Amino acid sequence: MIVIDREKLASLPLLTLAAPAIRDAYIAVTDGRANLPPVGYLPLIGRNADCHIKYGYIEGDPIFVVKIASGFYDNPARGLPSSNGMMVAVSAETGDVVAVLDDKGMLTDLRTGIGGAIxxxxxxxxxxxxxxxxxxxxxxxxxxxxxxxxxxxxxxxxxxxxxxxxxxxxxxxxxxxxxxxxxxxxxxxxxxxxxxxxxxxxxxxxxxxxxxxxxxxxxxxxxxxxxxxxxxxxxxxxxxxxxxxxxxxxxxxxxxxxxxxxxxxxxxxxxxxxxxxxxxxxxxxxxxxxxxxxxLTGIATQDIAITRAALAALGLLGRAEGARS
CATH class of the missing domain: 3.40.50.720 (NAD(P)-binding Rossmann-like Domain)
Structure with a gap:
């Protein structure tokens, strides 16, 4: 299993690389390719924070994705970002974990920005x-x-x-x-x-x-x-x-x-x-x-799309397609 840190992911030009995939992520919801279970939502009311768990699969993809994303809205006053989280890419062929993208919320921020712009x-x-x-x-x-x-x-x-x-x-x-x-x-x-x-x-x-x-x-x-x-x-x-x-x-x-x-x-x-x-x-x-x-509330197909784009840019998508049988 590979762990990809935020710094490595930040070096990729994902605003442009991931845009076609995120556009398609919206379409996948309407043409029957998307499997989107209900979102998990955990409010941390006393801490002015929340956590979302989104996961899903686009038919034909080599991976599915589980995303954990938290928002701690008092963090900026502490000099910390309000967003945090990670993406877990799992082989749709074998169930092996292909990679953990320890993006600390950056990929969620980017896919939300791209999705909003689209x-x-x-x-x-x-x-x-x-x-x-x-x-x-x-x-x-x-x-x-x-x-x-x-x-x-x-x-x-x-x-x-x-x-x-x-x-x-x-x-x-x-x-x-x-x-x-x-x-x-x-x-x-x-x-x-x-x-x-x-x-x-x-x-x-x-x-x-x-x-x-x-x-x-x-x-x-x-x-x-x-x-x-x-x-x-x-x-x-x-x-x-x-x-x-x-x-x-x-x-x-x-x-x-x-x-x-x-x-x-x-x-x-x-x-x-x-x-x-x-x-x-x-x-x-x-x-x-x-x-x-x-x-726009954010959909798991967008998380799949930006994860797939990042893995492809890093030359790692073949790990999912060629996972052990």
């Missing part, structure tokens, strides 16, 4: 140039890096946070990208001025109000991936012209759309699978005036 680019207006980023954590940074790596547009980013110091830190961390990027502490102004908005916070109460959102805006909601989290007010979700999900049962149970579903403002029939849009089976945005929202 959703945003699939659903934004054709003339989108201004992108608002809500939040100042790891995912805010990764979403910007992923959009910069995968989009061929000249984008202008605005980053919102309650703390000017934290917003400034995001801009400093992204200085190597030479992007058009600015800081703001005015969330309403960011929402009114952005063509597309990516919400990345672990907020437990709505931050973004319906009357701040103009027709034609796209929103990718990333932060509400566990019970009790919510970034958008219910009126905004109910008002949207098109609602998209990575996996409807997750989104309606504990994603951004769950509060609106519990209130009776939306039902499963309103939710369109993002994979069906990416495969061309259904339309995404129908007009430039549509308000579109994508609720």
């Amino acid at each position: 959703a945003t680019m699939a659903l934004w207006r054709s003339d989108t140039r201004s992108v608002g980023i809500v939040g100042t954590g790891t995912q805010a940074r990764v979403q910007i890096r992923a959009l910069a790596a995968l989009s061929d547009r000249k984008l202008h980013f605005s980053v919102w946070g309650r703390s000017p110091e934290k917003v400034a830190a995001v801009l400093a961390d992204l200085a190597d990208l030479e992007l058009a990027i600015e800081a703001t502490t005015d969330l309403e102004a960011l929402c009114r001025q952005s063509d597309a908005i990516v919400a990345t916070t672990p907020s437990k109460e709505p931050l973004i109000r319906s009357d701040w959102i103009a027709p034609g805006t796209h929103i990718t909601a990333m932060g509400a991936h566990a019970p009790g989290k919510q970034e958008l007010d219910i009126a905004l979700v109910a008002r949207a012209d098109r609602l998209f999900v990575d996996l409807s049962e997750q989104c309606l149970d504990h994603g951004e759309f769950s509060a609106a579903a519990r209130a009776g403002s939306i039902g499963e029939g309103r939710c369109v699978a993002l994979g069906a849009v990416l495969s061309g089976a259904t339309k995404g945005r129908r007009s430039d005036g549509d308000i579109t929202i994508a609720d």
Whole structure:
């Protein structure tokens, strides 16, 4: 069994290498190739933390993947990252553990960033140039890096946070990208001025109000991936012209759309699978005036996809295909 550390994984250009596989990971959910058991969720309420266990298999792959991912949301105040975890790649031929990717949450962050960028680019207006980023954590940074790596547009980013110091830190961390990027502490102004908005916070109460959102805006909601989290007010979700999900049962149970579903403002029939849009089976945005929202809770096929991409880049995928019989 091989253990691959975070430093080795960080040396790989996974933002671009893994993007085709993560795009296909959405499609696999809709075309019958994905086997996705329910997510394991462990809340550590007294510690402001949680742990998710996701696992699954894409038919025809040489491996399946079990992922443990934790979020300890007080860690930044201690000078530590909020995310941690690992991926375990197991041969689909023999059940041998092929490799443990001791990424300490980095692969989850990357696949979430790539998945968010793919959703945003699939659903934004054709003339989108201004992108608002809500939040100042790891995912805010990764979403910007992923959009910069995968989009061929000249984008202008605005980053919102309650703390000017934290917003400034995001801009400093992204200085190597030479992007058009600015800081703001005015969330309403960011929402009114952005063509597309990516919400990345672990907020437990709505931050973004319906009357701040103009027709034609796209929103990718990333932060509400566990019970009790919510970034958008219910009126905004109910008002949207098109609602998209990575996996409807997750989104309606504990994603951004769950509060609106519990209130009776939306039902499963309103939710369109993002994979069906990416495969061309259904339309995404129908007009430039549509308000579109994508609720992304994270799916195990994405973990499989980025693990497979990393193993292939390291020349290790053959270990799974040629595992002992």
